[in-house]
Amino acid sequence: MAKIERFEDILAWQKARLLVSELYAVSNSGSFAKDFGLRDQLRRAASSIMLNIAEGFARRTRKEFSQFLVVAHGSAAEVQSALYIALDQGYLSEAGFERLYKQAD
Numbered sequence: 001m002a003k004i005e006r007f008e009d010i011l012a013w014q015k016a017r018l019l020v021s022e023l024y025a026v027s028n029s030g031s032f033a034k035d036f037g038l039r040d041q042l043r044r045a046a047s048s049i050m051l052n053i054a055e056g057f058a059r060r061t062r063k064e065f066s067q068f069l070v071v072a073h074g075s076a077a078e079v080q081s082a083l084y085i086a087l088d089q090g091y092l093s094e095a096g097f098e099r100l101y102k103q104a105d
Contacts, residue, residue, distance in 0.1 A: 007054040016050035016072070019079070019103050026100070032091035042082040046104075048075035079104045 007013050023046045026032065027039040049072045056068025080101055087097040 004057075007057040010053055010057065012069075012072070013050050013053040013057075015103070016046070016053060016076075019100070020046045020050060022100065022103065023079070026092065026096065027086075030091065031089070032086065035089065035091070038082060038085055038089070038091075042079060042086070045075050045078040045082060048072070049079070049104075076104045 002009070004010055020043070023042055027042060032039060052068045052072040052075065056065040056072070059065055059068065083092065083097055083101050083104070086092045087094070092100070
């Protein structure tokens with residue numbers, strides 16, 4: 001296993017980056033793009049996942065890194081919950097919801 005020297009080496013950060021990219025794309029069209037509150041909250045929560053992983057890694061202690069991972073995990077749950085709202089409002093198909101939900105997991 002390769003040594004993690006930068007936060008960009010962390011698989012969870014890489015996956016969070018992809019999730020952010022996909023959520024920006026999905027929320028950039030149709031009615032979703034006009035629901036500014038939900039769109040922006042979803043984007044902030046997703047961004048928070050990767051930002052907290054990076055910040056925790058930069059703290060250089062296991063204890064602080066662990067705490068930031070807990071916060072990132074909470075943000076992932078926030079994304080999943082917001083995806084239910086997007087589904088219920090018809091902004092996402094069931095398949096799109098499932099794909100993004102699993103990605104956030």
